[in-house]
Structures are given as structure tokens and as C-alpha cells.
Amino acid sequence: MSMRHGLPAVLAAGPRYGSRLRTDFETRTGGTWPLNIGQVYTTLGRLERDGLVAQEGVDEAGRALYALTEAGRAELRAWYARPVERAGPPRDEPAIKLVMAVGADGVDVREVVEPQRRHVAQALHDLVRQRAEALARGPEHPREVARLLVLERLVFQAEARWLDHCEARLLRLTREAEPPSGEQPGH
Numbered sequence: 001m002s003m004r005h006g007l008p009a010v011l012a013a014g015p016r017y018g019s020r021l022r023t024d025f026e027t028r029t030g031g032t033w034p035l036n037i038g039q040v041y042t043t044l045g046r047l048e049r050d051g052l053v054a055q056e057g058v059d060e061a062g063r064a065l066y067a068l069t070e071a072g073r074a075e076l077r078a079w080y081a082r083p084v085e086r087a088g089p090p091r092d093e094p095a096i097k098l099v100m101a102v103g104a105d106g107v108d109v110r111e112v113v114e115p116q117r118r119h120v121a122q123a124l125h126d127l128v129r130q131r132a133e134a135l136a137r138g139p140e141h142p143r144e145v146a147r148l149l150v151l152e153r154l155v156f157q158a159e160a161r162w163l164d165h166c167e168a169r170l171l172r173l174t175r176e177a178e179p180p181s182g183e184q185p186g187h
Contacts, residue, residue, distance in 0.1 A: 003035075003043040005079040008052060008072050015056050017063035018044060030147025032154070047072065098166060109170055117163050124158040131155055 010016065010024045022040045026033065044066055047053040052072035056065050068076070094116050101112040131151045139145045 002079075003039065004047065004052075005076065007040065007043055008047065008068055008076045009079075011053060011066060011068045012073070012076060015065040015067040017059060017065055019063075021066065027143050028146055030143065030150045032147065032150045094163075102170070110167065113163055113167050113170075120158055120163065124155065127151060127155045127158055 006025060006029075007021060010021055010028060013024075016024060018040050019037060021044075022035045022037055025035055025040075044053060048055070048066070050071075051069055052075055053066045054069050056067040058064055097116075098109065098112055101107045101109045131148065134144065134148045134151060137144065139148045
């Protein structure tokens with residue numbers, strides 16, 4: 001998620017100071033995307049520079065309050081209306097590791113796939129457990145619904161059968177490259 005839009009989405013509910021904005025963002029995302037406070041203030045500075053937020057006084061503790069401007073509200077409405085584009089393939093470390101292993105001397109690709117598969121299976125198990133716990137509580141508050149939606153997205157990502165597909169493809173390619181039984185290579 002773009003912080004350029006995530007923070008204004010929280011500010012749409014009213015002015016906030018930086019650490020409250022961070023807390024509210026983390027609450028709204030079900031605690032799945034923790035923010036660094038420096039990231040919050042850097043983003044607020046850029047949003048202010050671009051005319052999307054403005055400082056609107058201070059609270060009783062003397063903390064600067066930030067609020068959306070009309071331009072910020074228009075930008076937020078436009079963001080909600082736009083689909084998220086999937087520009088180019090993401091930099092996916094397991095995919096990069098796998099393609100680097102293919103053809104590398106002394107690397108059995110199956111030995112690269114299997115630990116990743118175990119890791120994904122454990123992550124999926126943990127996510128499914130968290131989702132079941134969230135469902136058992138009966139999500140009624142928007143914060144709980146948000147966490148459930150994020151968990152479901154993460155479960156869907158973890159369920160991807162990409163590693164199984166890669167392993168099957170590599171096995172087929174290996175079998176196709178082998179000479180028929182009893183025949184020597186090059187004959």
C-alpha cells in the first residue's frame with residue numbers, strides 16, 4: 001500500500017498527530033502493517049509539500065495536528081476509485097532464488113524448493129490459525145473485519161501452488177532431457 005494514500009485514508013476521519021496517525025493506521029490494517037514513526041513523519045512532510053495535508057494547530061499536549069486539505073480529499077477519492085495496477089513482476093526473492101539455482105553448478109533445484117515449501121506450509125498454517133481465531137471472535141468491529149480481510153489475502157497468497165508447479169515443470173524438463181532407457185547420450 002502506498003503510504004501516500006494510506007495515511008490520508010486515516011486522516012479522513014479527522015486531524016491526528018504523527019504517533020496517533022501511526023497507531024490508527026496499524027489498528028485499521030489489523031496490525032499487519034506496522035509503521036516506523038520516521039516513515040510517518042517523512043510521508044506527512046511530502047503530503048504537506050504536495051498540498052494534500054496541512055498542519056492544523058496543536059493538541060493540548062503541544063503535538064502538531066495534521067488534517068486533509070480539499071486537494072487531499074480529492075486525491076483520496078481518486079485513489080479509492082482507481083484499480084491498483086500490477087506494473088511489472090514483483091521482486092520476489094523465492095522466484096529469484098529458484099531461477100538462479102536452475103543451471104547453477106552443484107545446486108539441486110529440489111533442495112532449493114523443499115525448504116521454501118516447508119516455510120510456506122508453516123506460514124500458511126499460522127495464517128489459517130489466525131483467521132480461524134478471528135472468525136471465532138465474530139468480527140463485528142471494523143478493525144476486526146479489516147484484520148480478517150488482510151489475513152484472508154495473506155492466506156490466498158500463501159496457498160499459491162507456484163512451488164508445486166515449478167517442481168513439476170522441472171521434473172518434466174529433466175525427464176525430457178534424459179536419453180531413453182538403455183540409450184547412451186550422443187548415440
